[in-house]
Amino acid sequence: MRELLLLLSIALPSQAWFYGRARPDAWTQGGVWPLPQYLEYGKVNRTVSPQKMFVNAGSLEDCDIVQDNVRGYVERWFFPFPVAADPSASPYHLSIRVGGECPSGAPQQGMNESYSLKVSSEKAVLEAPEVWGAIRGLETFSQLIFFDEQENTYKLRTVLIDDWPRFSVRGIMIDTGRHYLSVKTIKRQLDIMAANKLNVLHWHVVDSESFPYESMRFPHLSKKGAYSPRHVYTRAMVEDIIEYARMRAIRVMPEFDTPGHTSSWNVQTGLLTECFDENGDNTHLPNLIDPSNEDNFKFLAEFFEEVVSTFPEKFLHLGGDEISDYLEECWKRNKKIHKFMRQEGLVNTTQLEDYYFKKLENVTSGLHEKRDRVFWQEVFDLNKPSESSIIHLWKGNSFAELAENIRQATMKGHRVIVSSCWYLNYVKYGTDWKTYASGTAETNSRYYYCDPHDFLGTREQKRLVLGGIAAMWGEMIDNTNIEAVLWPRASAVAERLWSRRESTSDADAAWPRLHELRCRMVSRGYRFAPTNWPDYCPFEFSD
Amino acid sequence: MRELLLLLSIALPSQAWFYGRARPDAWTQGGVWPLPQYLEYGKVNRTVSPQKMFVNAGSLEDCDIVQDNVRGYVERWFFPFPVAADPSASPYHLSIRVGGECPSGAPQQGMNESYSLKVSSEKAVLEAPEVWGAIRGLETFSQLIFFDEQENTYKLRTVLIDDWPRFSVRGIMIDTGRHYLSVKTIKRQLDIMAANKLNVLHWHVVDSESFPYESMRFPHLSKKGAYSPRHVYTRAMVEDIIEYARMRAIRVMPEFDTPGHTSSWNVQTGLLTECFDENGDNTHLPNLIDPSNEDNFKFLAEFFEEVVSTFPEKFLHLGGDEISDYLEECWKRNKKIHKFMRQEGLVNTTQLEDYYFKKLENVTSGLHEKRDRVFWQEVFDLNKPSESSIIHLWKGNSFAELAENIRQATMKGHRVIVSSCWYLNYVKYGTDWKTYASGTAETNSRYYYCDPHDFLGTREQKRLVLGGIAAMWGEMIDNTNIEAVLWPRASAVAERLWSRRESTSDADAAWPRLHELRCRMVSRGYRFAPTNWPDYCPFEFSD
Structure with a gap:
């Protein structure tokens, strides 16, 4: 680490450049984001040329994932800048050695993303126990190549790296229920996620507003529930x-949120309860499932059978949030629900929720393919999910509250995923990835400093923290703006979840590396927005 | 207007669609944004087809501006949706009749943007006293064409329109000093401005951080002051x-801000004063011009000679803001400045500012081409600009303060431009174009409701209000994100400055029309972001 710090200090003067602001050219050269676990730079940089870069994938040369990545990196990502080839550069060889087989299935919880990388001026060797780690290492290798302004050439930084992720779940949540996102837009985010070594796309597919998921068993759901046949x-x-995600070692975790947020499912007869205003008139759009109708659980069983046959991911997100928002209108004022509760001896609506989630757990346990259930926080806070359920935390206005939430859930033996401090859809002016945004909840900024292990708990409790997911709720987000709102703010989350905490404790020190990532991604054609006041990139974004 | 309101009411139900939110499909069909002064829809919509739409520009068929616009609208903007041509549509003719000549120069203050448009099911006639109005009318005509979902065809709405702008200055300010914006990005914003009938691009070219303006007389300024030779x-x-702006009836008003915000000019020897910290060490970057050096006014005279020979616009923005931010360090602690003030009998730095601005006015009055000077607000608040100077208001945390600022400046006979309530670079979550953003200054949201005539003043004072400019300061803005941050938030400003106040008093009632604009612009390929919670467009944005 000594070498790294020494070289960073060249790029980052102790004095701020202009009245407290970072230098606009404070980028590293061959910095890696997220920071590898162990990294020791060599003393030399080597000229490399797109025409003379060769990659040998050894025994896995025929593996589709390896082929796809090697092609992508050689043809596009290693050399994104519009720089003329240096004819004097000698050939350079990168050898990839992967221990395991070519995976036929999708990546899953437990996949091995570790790798080691030895880059000398003569050659480079990338070793990984599994293909997933090799993909991560290829990205790291690509980040060692930088544009040398003085010589107008590509340089490769020599280095020794041993690397693996700190947390196993490192994700982005997208919401295609509020606004539709095109496949192209989603794929672009997957490209960027891979560059940030993120490995889970949490796909909140449907919501109250629309049902864009075309079910083959229940095609009427999207026919009536989607915004249009094009959505x-x-x-x-x-x-x-x-498949696109698999090629990038990214899992796609689907969420179908029930019993709330279901207005768009309303075409399914009998699925939702009627909802009533203060005068007892059913003027409100239905938005809660009717647990009193036993047919609904048969429907859900069939629906989730299709979901698990479509999504290979072993985590299945079942939602469960914000029932309380519609409880009064849709259950408490509903006579049919009252009658059912009396019949079943349920004394309050919390018990009715318990009933619903128990039935839902039964439904999903009976599926043809086994899944680990993920629930939003309320299901833990208010109900009684089975211990094997994963709790997805999203509440907590202060870091202390969040810590307490993590402590509580892990104390009961639940695995947890944290999103509370990473609601990136809440935009605000300034450098919110590192600086407190005044007037907002404490957990609504300083993304870089939110650590899911910041709670008092046993080693076993810490182990239950799977990681985190940066949420991009879709109320104000669509194809037009998702990319520049997400990035590089979500890169801050990516480093927090991958890198050693001790090496990444100062966002200002990290900035030159993040700036280099921004510029590299801009040159690759992605909309990485400014996030640290005035700056520039060697080559700016072009449409 | 009766017809309009009747038809709008079809699109906008009195009840909100989903728990207080607007319907996601609440768009008009053939609505016009900004709303014309007088508009009466006919009873029929007519099928039109891209293959059978003909435009006759009469006597101005050879005028470059007319040709460029007719080509653009016929080939691209009239029919932006991916809809199959309707072979049954009969030919349709639009005749353009312009009173004046083909303008050889750039548009200027006083240009006539009025037009009338008669669209029947047989034909359309667009009449305008000047070409500039014809361009506005072509955009209006394009907005009468909409996609009919049921029939999968283009329909044209019949209408009678008489239209002209309420204010003569309706602008967008871009800042290329903090982040570089590509010519392509700027041209895209000009396209969108024309679609919003905005007519002034206020170009804040340089700032403390960088000097991207390549002066032919003083090439060292950008050689050293630009971020790089590519910037x-x-x-x-x-x-x-x-020229691109001229084709769209848009003026390009340059700003070269002095004496502050000038750090990037520092390569000009003797131009800036040294700046000192509390200990008397000159550790601060210079950021104020040195008025004690008479050579500097010669330099400025030569520099502005080049500026006015490059920019035909008759308004010249001379900046003058935020001197106070650097006053202590750069003037008050500076012995050379002290000595000069004693020599000149200036008893405080405000008098030194007066001295500077008087010299600057002399410099600019002596230019080969005459210009109307524009100053930021402080020059009026603190100094003594000549009455002919235009005051650009940017301060005022409440609408009452802003009103008082407008009243004061117009009372002294100054023409004013308002930006105080339109700092669109301050992003925040939610529908800030129409809704108060809590925790921010009152003037930092509800753009649609800020009216530059909302002050107590005489008819003559009201006449001195030229209009307003939506500011997009560049600290956090570059090519990656400017478009989706600006639009359609700036469209709210565009309507306020163009349309009758009485017809545009309710943002919620306006939304379906703005939504249609958003969808049309998305189909034209521009990044108009969601700004009213969940919604969708017939065809979503695609990269």
Whole structure:
């Protein structure tokens, strides 16, 4: 680490450049984001040329994932800048050695993303126990190549790296229920996620407003529930996204949120309860499932059978949030619900929720393919999910509250995923990835400093923290703006979840590396927005 | 107006669709944004087809501006949706009749943008006293064409329109000093401005951080002051932008801000004063011009000679803001400045500012081409600009303060431009174009409701209000994100400045029309972001 710090200090003067602001050219050269676990730079940089870069994938040369990545990196990502080839550069060889087989299935919880990388001026060797780690290492290798302004050439930084992720779940949540996102837009985010070594796309597919998921068993759901026939995801489109993610070592975790947020499912007869205003008139749009109708659980069983046959991911997100928002209108004021509760001896609506989630757990346990259930926080806070359920935390206005939430859930033996401090859809002016945004909840900024292990708990409790997911809720987000709102703010989350905490404790020190990532991604054609006041990139974004 | 309101009411139910939110499909069909002064829809919509739409420009068929616009609208903007041509549509003719000549120069203050438009099911006639109005009318005509979902065809709405702008200055300010914006990005914003009938691009070219303006007389300024040789605007690029704007009836008003915000000019020997910290060490970057050096006024005279020979616009923005931010360090602690003030009998730095601005006015009055000077607000608040100077208001945390600022400046006979309530670079979550953003200054949201005539003043004072400019300061803005941050938030400003106040008093009632604009612009290929919670467009944005 000594070498790294020494070289960073060249790029980052102790004095701020202009009245407290970072230098606009404070970028590293061959910095790696997220920071590898162990990294020691060599003393030399080597000239490399796109025409003379060769990659040998050894025994896995025929593996589709390896082929796809090697082609992508050689043809596009290693050399994104518009720089003339240096004819004097000698050939350079990168050898990839992977221990395991070519995976036929999708990546899953437990996949091995570790790798080691030895880059000398003569050659480079990338070793990984599994293909997933090799993909991560290829990205790291690509980040060692930088544009040398003085010589107008590509340089490669020599280095020794041993690397693996700190947390196993490192994700982005997209919401295609509020606004439709095109397959192209989603794929672009997958490209960027891979560059940030993120490995889970949490796909909140449907919501109250629209049902874009085209079910083959229940095609009427999207026919009536989607915004239009052009606002759907067919099975082929879903499979295309899953395969694209697999090539990048990214899992696609679907969420179908019930019993709330279900207005768009309303075409399914009998599924939702009627909802009533203060005068007892059913003027409100239905938005809660009717647990008193036993047929609904048969429907859900069939629906989730299709979901698990479509999504290979072993985590299945079942939602469960914000029932309380519609409880009064849709259950408490509903006579049919009252009658059912009396019959079943349920004394309050919390017990009715318990009933619903128990039935839902039964439904999903009985599925043809086994899944680990993920629930939003309320199901833990208010109900009694089985211990094997994963709790997805999203509440907590202060870091202390969040810590307490993590402590509580892990104390009960639940695995947890944290999103509370990473609601990136809440935009605000300034450098919110590192600086407190005044007037907002404490957990609504300083993304870089939110650590899911910041709670008092046993080693076993810490182990139950799977990681985190940066949420991009879709109320104000669509194809036009998702990319520049997400990035590089979500890169801050990516480093927090991958890198050693001790090496990444100072966002200002990290900035030159993040700036280099921004510029590299801009040159690759992605909309990485400014996030640290005035700056520039060697080559700016072009449409 | 009766017809309009009747038809709008079909699209906008009195009840909100989903728990207080607007319907996601609440768009008009053939609505016009900004709303014309007088508009009466006919009873029929007519099928039109891209293959059978003909435009006759009469006597101005050879005029470059007319040709460029007719080509653009016929080939691209009239029919942006991917809809199959309807073979049954009969030919349709639009005749353009312009009173004046083909303008050889750039549009200027006083240009006539009025037009009338008669669209029947047989034909359309667009009449305008000047070409500039014809361009506005062509955009209006394009907005009468909509996609009919049921029939999968283009329909044209019949209408009678008489239209002209309420204010003469309706602008967008871009800042290329903090982040570089490509010519392509600027041209895209000009396209969108024309679609919103905005007519002034206020170009804040340089700032403390960088000097991208390539001066032919003083090439060292950009050689040293630009971020890199790739971050400059050559004379050819500037002329390209001005010409592109002229074709869209848009003025390009340059700003070169002095005496503050000038750090990037520092390569000009003797131009800036040294700046000192509390200990008397000159550790601060210079950022104020040195008024004690008489050579500096010669330099400024030569510099502005080049500026006015490059920019045909008759308004010249001379900046003058935020001197106070650097006053202590750069003037008050500076012994050379002290000595000069004693010599000149200036008893405080405000008198030194007066001295500077008087010299600057002399410099600019002596230019080969005459210009109307524009100053930021402080020059009026603190100094003594000549009455002919235009005051650009940017301060005021409440609408009452802003009103008082407008009243004061117009009472002294100054023409004013308002930006105080339109700092669109301050992003925040939610529908800030129409809804108060809590925790921010009152003037930092509800753009649609800020009216520059909302002050107590005489008819003559009201006449002195030229209009307003939506500011997009560049600290956090570059090519990656400017478009989706600006639009359609700036469209709210565009309507306020163009349309009758009485017809545009309710943002919620306006939304379906703005939604249609958003969808049309998305189909034209521009990044108009969601700004009213969940919604969708017939055809979503695609990269």
